[in-house]
Amino acid sequence: MAEERLGVSVAYQTYTAENYQDKTYDEVSLDRARNNMDDLYLLNPDTILALAEEGLLMDLSGLDSAKNLRDIILTANTVDGKLVAIPQEVVAYGLFVNVDLFRQYGLDLPETPEEFLECCRVFKENGVDTPVGANRWWLETFVFAQAYADLYNGGNTQAEIAALNSGEARYSDYMRPGFEFLQTLIDRGYIDAEKAAVSEAIEGEGADFLAGKTPIVMAYWGAANTATAYGKTDFEMQVIGFPSSRGQMPVMPMTGFAVGAGAEHAEDAMRVLDVILSDEALQVYSETNRVISPSKNVSVDCVPALRPLNARIEEGIYVLGSNAGMRVEQWGNTCQIVRRLLEGATVDECMAAFDRLQDESLESAAKS
16 A cells, blocks of 8 residues: 555565574564664564664654554653554453353353452362463463553553652562462462473463363464464353453553664655554554554454453553553563563562662663
């Protein structure tokens, strides 16, 4: 669409780490952006924050398409007053549950951490070896739901983030309940920590979930639409939010397209991005992929399994798994620290890791 309207050519490159041993996508993105090797970049949350703080991303707030964005995009991808990235879709994570198994054991779908643990207890006592299928990437979703349920839904978001950025509040205090919850899941055998620590997303737990052996897994919105993931089950599946003090809580990290501040074709890149992110283009993209659009003017019917999760999002109830306005990057750092827990670190050791990250960010801010 952009090529036809603007008379430009767009070349697309991607990178996949071979067997997860080479450089990660993030490492490659950082290297290319720091060396002005491309005009447009599709970035993960941690690289958005890093490159924005280095002044290497253009401010996209002047784009016509930016006027149509949902507030969540502006909150998640604004650094020092600049909108530095815009996604084609809003990614939401939730719990994928086998409703048939819940009914079989007379269980309601859980709302709170306590209710979730009770469901796991019943499953375990009735012969379900591992009630929760987990992998090495996504257990942080449980942590975010519990850590930030009040921060994002209590009416005091900006003040709480300011307190974290200044050091007045500690990330470890927010994170501790979620890590203690994960430790309980491990201690009671509700998740297999050793298996999760080495399992890739969906590959490690997907087969048992589809076979009806594991009643609960976690995944992203699109997995409910994709036949190679969970888009075709032999049982009734629903996707709900993660347990929190405020009920079922969607977790939403934010990727985004960005334009390099030193891009050779910066003006053309901005024009291309404006077409890609126009309501017309996003309508086509959202309908084709059945995803949540970043534009508040674009809506698409979701599959029945996603309606519980979608209902919460439409109510404005969710937490962000990434927020470029927080000086400590959230998604990647929390994922790495959760892995330490899976590998045997204590909750206190994990909290000390968050304290170190926050102290480093405060020292960096003081120097600048």
